[in-house]
Amino acid sequence: MLELHNINKTYPDGTRALQDISLQLGKGMVGLLGPNGAGKSSLMRTIATLQTPDSGHILFNGQDVWQQPTRLRNKLGYLPQHFGVYPHISCQGLLEHLAILKGLNSRAQRRQQIEQVLALTNLTAHAQRQPSHFSGGMLQRFGVAQALLGDPQVLIFDEPTSGLDPAERLRLHQLLHDIAQTRLVLLSTHIVEDIEHLCRQTAILLDGKIVASGQTGALFSGLSNRIWQGPQLGVIPEHAILLSQRLHYGNPVVRLFCEEQPGSHFEPAIPCLQDCYFLHLVQQVQEAA
Ligand SMILES: Nc1ncnc2c1ncn2[C@@H]1O[C@H](COP(=O)(O)OP(=O)(O)OP(=O)(O)O)[C@@H](O)[C@H]1O
Numbered sequence: 001m002l003e004l005h006n007i008n009k010t011y012p013d014g015t016r017a018l019q020d021i022s023l024q025l026g027k028g029m030v031g032l033l034g035p036n037g038a039g040k041s042s043l044m045r046t047i048a049t050l051q052t053p054d055s056g057h058i059l060f061n062g063q064d065v066w067q068q069p070t071r072l073r074n075k076l077g078y079l080p081q082h083f084g085v086y087p088h089i090s091c092q093g094l095l096e097h098l099a100i101l102k103g104l105n106s107r108a109q110r111r112q113q114i115e116q117v118l119a120l121t122n123l124t125a126h127a128q129r130q131p132s133h134f135s136g137g138m139l140q141r142f143g144v145a146q147a148l149l150g151d152p153q154v155l156i157f158d159e160p161t162s163g164l165d166p167a168e169r170l171r172l173h174q175l176l177h178d179i180a181q182t183r184l185v186l187l188s189t190h191i192v193e194d195i196e197h198l199c200r201q202t203a204i205l206l207d208g209k210i211v212a213s214g215q216t217g218a219l220f221s222g223l224s225n226r227i228w229q230g231p232q233l234g235v236i237p238e239h240a241i242l243l244s245q246r247l248h249y250g251n252p253v254v255r256l257f258c259e260e261q262p263g264s265h266f267e268p269a270i271p272c273l274q275d276c277y278f279l280h281l282v283q284q285v286q287e288a289a
Helices: 040-047 069-073 091-101 107-120 136-148 166-179 192-198 216-221 273-288
Strands: 002-010 016-025 028-033 055-060 076-079 154-158 184-189 201-206 209-215 227-230 241-248 251-257
Touching (some): 002 040, 040 184, 091 107, 107 136, 107 166, 136 154, 166 192, 201 216, 209 216, 209 273, 241 273, 251 273
Parallel strands (some): 076 154
């Protein structure tokens, strides 16, 4: 559905935000995982045709997006990382306004779509309230509702769960999952758990480059028998790589990447996406040093 070929973007101050990005994206939920500053928003804005790449091509259903940007824009819904809402206007009124901006000219069609997106995002009972008074979770659901206007085939959600409490996060996960059944949904986040919950396909973006992409499970299945977990670091082989040191119910947990058992206090652990992500982060730091 959406193909990215060798996308590059350097900002006027010299920041190389995107370097030779190539991805093939089909229907379903695709995760874009990367730390702050990795280039996720730059990539989302580029796909959303809000900024031009310096080089490379984006094809939508086989056609170059930049030859006719409105073709993709008409099929695209976007929830940016930060968005504002006008004060003193109801949720329904604001959706009506946004629907007109999206080109839904028929009043009956607008009414039907607004009813649909309010129901889907569980906001029907709040339709007459002002989004400026919504809680964080409701506001994000409103953001999803506006992105769904026009029944887009491609949806881009930039860090949609940041700042949400656990219950609202799970609610939003279910909503995003439902939406992705019939569309391409691109989910950009630095929260590994969001990807683990939702995405069959994932790309890891570090420093403007895709360092791994494919079926999410396949990204870390190659780490089998090389991930070790123990209660303390102690003395470890020189070639072992420390992935994470954290607390679990107040007890320290250390995870290592190592070709053989790094010490008697380490046990083999089942690899996970976080191991793969941290391994790439460590390798990136090592390469930069
Ligand atoms: N308009 C801009 N002009 C110059 N540099 C920019 C601009 N937008 C982003 N950058 C820089 O490009 C790099 C990638 O930024 P981007 O916002 O795309 O990353 P991100 O992965 O979305 O980060 P975050 O998770 O913090 O939002 C960063 O170094 C950032 O400072």
